[in-house]
Amino acid sequence: MIIEKGIEPPTRNRYPFATMEVGDSVVVDGKRACNTDCPAYNAAMVYGYRTGKAFSGKRVAEGKVRIWRVQ
Secondary structure (H helix, E strand, O other): OOOOOOOOOOOOOOOOOHHHHOOOOOEEEOOOOOHHOOOOHHHHHHHHHHHOOOOOOOEEEOOOOEEEOOO
16 A cells, blocks of 8 residues: 555535525536436535525426526
8 A cells, every 4th residue: 555645635515506606506417307306406405504595496408407596
């Protein structure tokens, strides 16, 4: 086993919710037709609940969900 130094760990945040301002949106892959089955949509709702921000999502194409920061 080789010990290596100076290698950056992966970032935990896959989605840009922390840097989004009100009115910003992002399109993400939605596994199914419903917003609630989209992991990114669920992550936005949890992040919003924990930080006091609000997000909304809508299916915009087959397999795609747009998520807006609304508050």
